[in-house]
Amino acid sequence: MMNAxxxxxxxxxxxxxxxxxxxxxxxxxxxxxxxxxxxxxRGTLHGRVLDVGCGSGDVxxxxxxxGADEAVGIDINAEVVAFAQARAAALxxxxxxxxxxxxxxxxxxxxxxxxxxxRCVLSHLPDPRAAMAALWRGVAPGGVLMIEDVEVAATWxxxxxxxxxxxxxxxxxxxxxxxxxPAVGAELACxxxxxxxxxxxxxxxxPVLRTPADQMIHAATMDAIADxxxxxxxxxxxxxxxxxxxxxxxxxxxxxxxxxxxxVQVSGRRPD
Numbered sequence: 001m002m003n004a005x006x007x008x009x010x011x012x013x014x015x016x017x018x019x020x021x022x023x024x025x026x027x028x029x030x031x032x033x034x035x036x037x038x039x040x041x042r043g044t045l046h047g048r049v050l051d052v053g054c055g056s057g058d059v060x061x062x063x064x065x066x067g068a069d070e071a072v073g074i075d076i077n078a079e080v081v082a083f084a085q086a087r088a089a090a091l092x093x094x095x096x097x098x099x100x101x102x103x104x105x106x107x108x109x110x111x112x113x114x115x116x117x118x119r120c121v122l123s124h125l126p127d128p129r130a131a132m133a134a135l136w137r138g139v140a141p142g143g144v145l146m147i148e149d150v151e152v153a154a155t156w157x158x159x160x161x162x163x164x165x166x167x168x169x170x171x172x173x174x175x176x177x178x179x180x181x182p183a184v185g186a187e188l189a190c191x192x193x194x195x196x197x198x199x200x201x202x203x204x205x206x207p208v209l210r211t212p213a214d215q216m217i218h219a220a221t222m223d224a225i226a227d228x229x230x231x232x233x234x235x236x237x238x239x240x241x242x243x244x245x246x247x248x249x250x251x252x253x254x255x256x257x258x259x260x261x262x263x264v265q266v267s268g269r270r271p272d
Contacts, residue, residue: 014124014224021056021083023220028058030214030260034205035059035119035148038265042144042201047114050074050138052102053121057084060095063115074100074110106137113138119148122188126179132191139270145192150261151185154206155218157258163246164258167222170235170243174228185264197268207260215251215258219244 014020039045045067051060054073064071073095075081084097102121104110116138122128132147139145152171157164175182189202209215226240235243250256 014221020080020224023217023224024056024080024083025058026214026217026220028056030207030209030217031119031148031263032058032062034207034263034265036062038146038148038203038205038267039063039115039117041203042146042267047143048072048112048140049115049117050105050110050113052105052116052118052135054084054097055080057087057093057095057097059117059119060084060097061088061091061093064093064095068115071095072110072113073097074104076101102131102134105134111138112140112143114140114143115146116143117146117148120150122147123149123152123182123184124175124180126181128181128184128187129191129194132188133195136195136197136270141270141272144267144269145197146265146267147188147192148263148265149185149188150182150263152182152261154262155259157250157256159256161247161250161258163243163250164218167218167243167247170229171221171225173234174225174232177232177234178228185262188264188266189268192266192268195268196271198271200266200268203265204262205265206262209258209260212252215256216248217260218258219247219251222247 045063047068048070049063049068051073054060054075057073060071060073073084078099081097081099088095100110116135118135122131125131136145152168155168172182189200192200223244229235229240230237
């Protein structure tokens with residue numbers, strides 16, 4: 001996931017880099033079915049694809065396997081890019097990865113893409129409207145900008161869990177305190193229309209987590225946001241440790257079902 005519009009990650013609250021590799025892989029696997037349907041709906045698994053905030057490189061590698069002519073992933077975090085490059089080499093993928101920020105999109109080597117795609121990027125930024133405008137600069141005439149982003153407050157579990165509710169509350173509070181935009185989903189289509197996009201489409205999806213392995217994403221994410229939560233005085237280290245343990249127990253409990261945040265999917269075509 002890309003961290004900020006330029007080369008700073010000051011508003012990004014989730015631990016990244018090498019320490020995040022297992023979480024990135026888990027999240028990529030969980031998210032792919034909804035992302036795949038999103039990409040197929042617009043018939044965009046072809047041509048040149050730019051994956052902004054590529055994380056583990058999963059989307060870039062999958063779209064090139066599905067028939068894209070070229071897939072480039074960019075991320076501001078050099079450790080994350082190195083991880084994606086290593087995964088691509090191990091899998092024999094032709095996808096390529098570069099250390100770049102959103103403000104680099106539209107430059108000489110990051111322009112004229114048939115698809116510019118970003119997942120869980122804009123909600124981490126203090127100015128998502130400006131970030132979307134930057135992404136728009138990379139789209140070729142006739143190409144498509146495709147955004148997936150989350151509404152964290154819509155996460156839920158069955159049976160209800162006080163720990164899950166507290167984790168959700170802390171995530172939103174920490175993001176806002178860092179200047180991020182965790183409730184930006186409802187505005188994304190408006191931003192895209194203001195840029196002059198045609199054929200703007202909006203949809204919603206929410207991945208349901210049914211296995212202990214998948215539901216461990218909540219504990220992993222609570223652990224990954226521990227530093228800003230504690231430094232901002234939102235919770236003590238003891239509370240955070242307790243929440244991580246309780247969320248892990250919740251994931252393993254028989255009959256438990258929970259979700260990722262609700263995902264807003266927005267896309268629009270750049271006029272020829």
